[in-house]
Amino acid sequence: MAFEDAASYLARAAWRPAVQGPLAEIWESDAESSLRVMVPKVESAPDYPRMMRGLTQELARIEGRSPDQVREDMARQFLDITKLRAVSEGEIDDTIPLQAGIALFDSAKRLVTASAASTLMRQGNFGRNMPKRAIRHARQVRLGHTMHGSYIIPIISRARSSDVQSDSDGLDDQPKLNLAVEEARFDRRVATTMAHALDVLEQMAVTRDRLPSTADVHDAVAEGVSRELCDAVSQVLMTGQVDSYDIRFQWAPAATPPRLLTDRSVFPKEAVRVVGEIASTLRSSERIEEQVIFGIVTSCSALLNEGNGRVVVQASIGGRVRTVKFDLDWPVFGLASRYMAERRPVFVRGILHMPSGRQATMDVSAFGPDPSTMTLDEVLEPPEIAVALREDADGAEGAAGA
Numbered sequence: 001m002a003f004e005d006a007a008s009y010l011a012r013a014a015w016r017p018a019v020q021g022p023l024a025e026i027w028e029s030d031a032e033s034s035l036r037v038m039v040p041k042v043e044s045a046p047d048y049p050r051m052m053r054g055l056t057q058e059l060a061r062i063e064g065r066s067p068d069q070v071r072e073d074m075a076r077q078f079l080d081i082t083k084l085r086a087v088s089e090g091e092i093d094d095t096i097p098l099q100a101g102i103a104l105f106d107s108a109k110r111l112v113t114a115s116a117a118s119t120l121m122r123q124g125n126f127g128r129n130m131p132k133r134a135i136r137h138a139r140q141v142r143l144g145h146t147m148h149g150s151y152i153i154p155i156i157s158r159a160r161s162s163d164v165q166s167d168s169d170g171l172d173d174q175p176k177l178n179l180a181v182e183e184a185r186f187d188r189r190v191a192t193t194m195a196h197a198l199d200v201l202e203q204m205a206v207t208r209d210r211l212p213s214t215a216d217v218h219d220a221v222a223e224g225v226s227r228e229l230c231d232a233v234s235q236v237l238m239t240g241q242v243d244s245y246d247i248r249f250q251w252a253p254a255a256t257p258p259r260l261l262t263d264r265s266v267f268p269k270e271a272v273r274v275v276g277e278i279a280s281t282l283r284s285s286e287r288i289e290e291q292v293i294f295g296i297v298t299s300c301s302a303l304l305n306e307g308n309g310r311v312v313v314q315a316s317i318g319g320r321v322r323t324v325k326f327d328l329d330w331p332v333f334g335l336a337s338r339y340m341a342e343r344r345p346v347f348v349r350g351i352l353h354m355p356s357g358r359q360a361t362m363d364v365s366a367f368g369p370d371p372s373t374m375t376l377d378e379v380l381e382p383p384e385i386a387v388a389l390r391e392d393a394d395g396a397e398g399a400a401g402a
Contacts, residue, residue, distance in 0.1 A: 001052055001071070002043060003039065003041045003043065004077075005074050005075060005077045006039050006052070008077040008253075008254040009073060009074040009077055010039070012253060014029065014030040014031060015027045015028065015029050015037075018036065022041070023045070024038050024039060024041055024042075024051070025038070025039045026039075027039055029062075037058050038051065039055060040055070053067075056070045056071045056074065073253070076250075077253055078158060078159055078252050078254050078255060079156055079157070079159065079252050080157050080159045080187070080188060080251055080252050081144070081154045081156055081250040082111075082155040082247060082248070083152050083153075083248040083249075083250065084104060084107065084111075084153050084154075084155065084245075084247055085151065085247070086100055086104050086150065086151050086245055087150045087242060087244045087246070088100060088150060088243060094149070094150065094151060095151065096151040096242060097239070097241040099239050100151075100239045101151065103235050103236045104245075105143075106235065107232045107235055107236050107245075108143065108153060108155055109138055110228060110229075110231060110232035110235070111194060111229065112141050112194070113135060113137070113138040114226050114228035115190050115191070115193045115197065115229065116133065116138060116190045117130055117131050117134035117228070118197060118224040118226055118229070118292075119134075119186070119189050119190050119193045120134065120292060121289055121290060122221055122222055122290040123221065123226060123288070123289050124218070124221045124225075124227060124282040124288070125226065125227040125228075125283050125285065125287065126226060126227070137186070137187075137190060141155055141156070141187075142155075142156040142157075143155060143156065157188070157190065158187045158188075159188045159255040175296050175298055175314075175343050177296055177315070177316065177321050179319075179320075179321055182294065182295070182315075183316065183319075185294070185370075185372065188372045189294065189372045191372075192258040192371055192372040193224045194247075194249075195249050195258065195261045195262070195263070196223060197220075197224030198247055198265040199262050199265055200220050200223040201220070201225050201229065201230065201233065201265070201267075201275065201278070202267065204216060204217070204220060204225075204274070205271045205274040205275045206266070206268065211274065212274070214281060217285075220278075221282070221285075221288075222290070222349070222365070225278075225282075227279045227282035227283050230275050230278050230282065233245060234276050234279065237267060237269050237271065237272035237275070238272055238276075242269060243268070244266055244267060245267045246264060246265065246266040246267065248264045249263045249264070250263070251263075258372050258373070259369075259371055259372075260371070289351075290350055290351060290365060291349070291350065291351070292347060293313070293315040293316075293317060293324060293347070293348050293349075293362075294316065294345060294347050294370055295313045295315030296313065296314055296343060296346065297311060297336050297337075297340035297346060298312050298313065298323070299312035300312075300333065300336055300337045300340055302333075307329065307330060308327045308328055308329050308330060309327065309330065309336070309337075310325065310326075311333065312325050313346065317352075317354075322360055323359070324348070324360045325359055325360070325362075326362040328367060332367055335367075335368070339369060345372075345373055346369055347366070347367070347368060347369075347371065348362060348364055348366070349365055349366040350363045350364040350365045350366070351365075
């Protein structure tokens, strides 16, 4: 467990550093100044593990909880945990049939891979064209120990990035993309894509009182739904050995949670037919690829007598910082100007053109703030903001539908 995990936990629990040193810090409680704990800082020190155990034991005593509970909460300060749960009634608690268990673990890999792919581009059926970065990401994500509660496996990903880009070129305070920050955000963006896509899939396959039309299915692609995501869900239900499959998202306490997302999607066994039909529709659909880029707005300029504005975004594309130019209608252009002033991360979805040796451009179908980050004022904005974006930007789906 790192020092920053402990410091984040204490700060969120209304403690503050009273004495700071190179080897350790003394923190005191805001509620009672006589309560003090020592927090070790040098992780390479031989006594660091022992001192950290002492810290968790002391906090457990103060909070009236077990040391294991405190240690778990402290360790996940910068971790998003996606809990995959297969419910199966059996004679032994916290178990499922072997075949269902194999399907659940394979589903975890497929969910991560499909969500990573849809974070990079929106496509109904990736097939053999799965982005290499999505495959690499699935290999890097960690699984935790199985947990109590029927049968649960946790997918663990990092969420350590800041919400605001703060780099500038040092001359005119021009915002400049920090590639390291962008790369660190990918884990959280994948989890956000997964949560939103599963919510959309649940609405089509479970919540609605009608079967989804072909148009509904095609529209869902823009929301991150793919044939591969559907297969990841249906393969667990198709075993016939589970009553339901649900995915719950537990966002890192120390990182701003994604915006406008539900934290759980549930698929009862009866949904397997509809999920399978959606997958079949996507498998045979015409292939339309829309790239999704994330970055910061670096320039906004009005076009005279045009009714739209020119926007330039710096984005991480293929592990490199690239500049992409595109036009937006006035209502959305106004938001782009605001996000540039605030240095808010943004997403852009559409057809990306990257001719060799020339300026990259994009035919935009959606633009808005990065849905994996948010600020308090964005949460408090009226829902009409998102509706206006969808109506005024030739189908752009705005902040809520990245």
